[in-house]
Amino acid sequence: MKKRLLPYIMLSPFLALVLLFFVVPVIITTLMAFTDMDYAMEWNFIGFHNFEKMVTDPNFFQLVTNTIFYVGGTLLINVLFALLLALLSSYFIQHEKSGMFFRALWMLPRITPPVVYILLWLWLFDASEYGLLNTLNALLFSKEPMAWLLEHPMTAIIIVNGFVGASFGMVIFSSAIQSIPRELFKAAKVDGASEWSVIKDIILPSIKWPVMFVSVWELLSLLTSYEYILLLTDGGPMFDSEVWALYAFHKAFKNLEFGYGSAFSLILVVVAIIVTGMMLKLLGFNRMIQSSRID
Template identity: 40%
Template sequence: MKTEMNLEINLELNETKTYKKPLRKAIYPYLFIAPFSLLVLVFFILPAIATVGMAFTDLNASMKPHFVGLTNFKRIFSDYNLPQILGNTAVFAVLSLGISLLFALVISIATQYFLKGKMLAVVYRILWLIPSIIPSVVYVTFWKFIFDPTEGGLINKFLLNMGIISDPVSWFTKGAMAIVILATIISTISGGMILLSSAINSIPEDLYKAARVDGASEKSVIMKIILPTLKWPLMYITISDLIGFVSSYFFIMLLTQGGPMRDTTTLSLYAFQQAFNLKYYGYGAAVSLIVVFISFVLTMLLIRMFDFNQMIKPSRIED
């Protein structure tokens, strides 16, 4: 929508300039992005506006919305669970992001630097990719089996046989958050791994050679050559994974349903439960707007932190 408005402004400006671009030339960049803009307008901006509107109604299963003003938002902010849910969201998102980034980095450096070109390096990467392509409903069955609270569960069976415990441990009530984070991390690492590996892959071999000639240690190769190359991929992964974690609910729903009590309920799971399990669509929309607001602020912050403007600065020259 924005781009189309700009189109007109641009045309006007061009008329007044001393150096006149031909009309055709001023339009064609917009032709390139027109299909994209149209899609975004119809299937993103319109639903987004409608969702904002929905958040001010009491829309429920009866599908007859009434305007209720700020009631939904008042309810959220007076919800005594909110601090806990926000805390869960923060713990879940920050830990998942930190650990999965670290692992993605380690695996990428190991396979693309230390083991570069080795067949086994490819095998490692493929194995790591598997958790992310296994459909989530299948993926969670594995974790359910590992942490099964009865004697049939893998860990319980192992500990019982070793004689370490005498009764099966109820993992899902003792460490629900840890299980959820573990499962999430293992399935998200590969996304970052692919981007980081390819970035490391693009470093010319000469650079390493030069460094070695200079007698640089492995540590300084990693710190001075590899890590700087990873700035943009790291930014991209940080932002998209962080937002992904803040807004993700599906693993949690399948693994713990947010329990025990609300120990693993994140804000977006709460929004989902309100809208889809309890059918308070209006209230659910209001809660998810808070999720959106948080992601929005985080994105802005990160964009500033990583000096995003430099990344998208105009290419060197233009006609």
């Protein structure tokens, strides 16, 4: 009996933290979504009024479009660019220390405080002639300074988030590539296989689990993330770079419409669960489970 209870006793501090900081907030947010709570902090239940108001919100369709574009574009960079970095540092660069240095270099955005990271990008996108992009634009193409964040805000956000997000996938993919027996690569080279054949027929099938994990993890992270957008453009100009999660934050903590902001957050949770299920099905999660059981 004691042996059966031991795992639960050992896990109890962790479970208590999950309950306190994840489960309880979700329950409170769900309840708040059905109230008109504002700065007065009164729990007046109004049923589905917040969700009806959400559909008629003048920014609703732009929010949906911006969120799809932001999540889809950044996810592609996070996964594909991370895979490219992993291949460069773990397969093409044979020297182990050089590969580690290359990966450490790409980890800098991840370990840099967000404010410092965004300040560097603000200098890069500065609309004056002293901005890095405008300086290079003038030197190479003799063009006038451009207001990059005003003319291309969503593209800038995708690039900024893509660079910082790719480091996570790079570490996961690099570890997976390094776990592949080197004899397979040597045998493929002896048989005359090209580099593309090695990647396509050996590396990619061997890291399908990590690819699925990173894709789903980054998808969930992007659906709920707004930190870098808040610091870079704050959703502007107008609502051109406003995404669903940032709009929920603005409604709750800027306009003090806590009930309405909670309704947006609740919809985001539901969408995240649905999209995750679709991603797992698309990536063949059930087939992977069955094949691993057979093996």
